[in-house]
Structures are given as structure tokens and as C-alpha cells.
Amino acid sequence: MAFFDDVKKLGKNVAEKGKEAIEITKLNSQIGGEKDKMKEMFAKIGEQVFMSFKSGTDHGFGEWCVQLQEMEAKIDELKNKIMEIKDSSKCPSCGSEVSKEIAFCPKCGGKVN
Numbered sequence: 001m002a003f004f005d006d007v008k009k010l011g012k013n014v015a016e017k018g019k020e021a022i023e024i025t026k027l028n029s030q031i032g033g034e035k036d037k038m039k040e041m042f043a044k045i046g047e048q049v050f051m052s053f054k055s056g057t058d059h060g061f062g063e064w065c066v067q068l069q070e071m072e073a074k075i076d077e078l079k080n081k082i083m084e085i086k087d088s089s090k091c092p093s094c095g096s097e098v099s100k101e102i103a104f105c106p107k108c109g110g111k112v113n
């Protein structure tokens with residue numbers, strides 16, 4: 001008879017179970033929100049560790065920082081490819097992207113080509 005007892009209990013609590021489910025969903029989304037904030041904070045911590053690695057302080061994550069530097073180098077390489085396609089170059093003074101056809105950087109006025 002345990003089954004029928006369970007069914008009766010279930011019927012009686014159906015509204016309550018619905019409320020519980022809504023409450024659990026709310027709480028889970030709050031948990032998700034906190035986890036997202038934690039991820040942001042982890043990223044900030046990681047960035048700080050990487051920045052201080054680049055300025056000479058190794059917090060014991062040297063190997064990962066070296067990997068990050070490789071990724072940065074890869075990004076630079078890819079950016080250069082884009083600039084080649086767009087036929088533009090980089091200002092040697094301020095680093096902004098400039099057309100190959102102009103002689104002076106529009107941002108800093110430095111000589112480009």
C-alpha cells in the first residue's frame with residue numbers, strides 16, 4: 001500500500017511541490033549568479049598574477065604565465081595578419097593601426113612610413 005500512500009501524499013502536496021520547485025529554481029539561479037561573479041574574480045586574480053609575472057614577479061605560476069605569453073604572441077601574430085590583409089601597418093610611436101598610404105599617424109602625429 002506504500003505506493004497509494006505516496007500517491008495521496010503527492011496529490012496533497014502538489015501545490016507545495018510546485019512552490020518548492022520554483023523556490024529551488026530561484027535559488028539555483030542565485031547560485032549561478034554567485035558562481036559567475038566568482039569566475040570574474042578568478043579572472044581578475046589571474047590577470048593580476050600574469051601582470052606581475054610580466055613585470056618580474058613569479059607567484060609560482062610561471063609555467064602558466066609562459067603559456068599566456070605564448071597566447072598573447074599568437075594574438076599579435078594574428079592581428080598582424082589582419083593588418084596585412086587590410087594593408088595597414090602599426091604606428092611605431094603609439095602602436096595604433098594606420099593606413100600604409102599615409103606618412104604621419106593621425107593619432108600621435110609621429111612619422112609612419
Ligand SMILES: [Zn+2]
Nearest residue numbers: 091094105108
Ligand atoms: Zn601614432
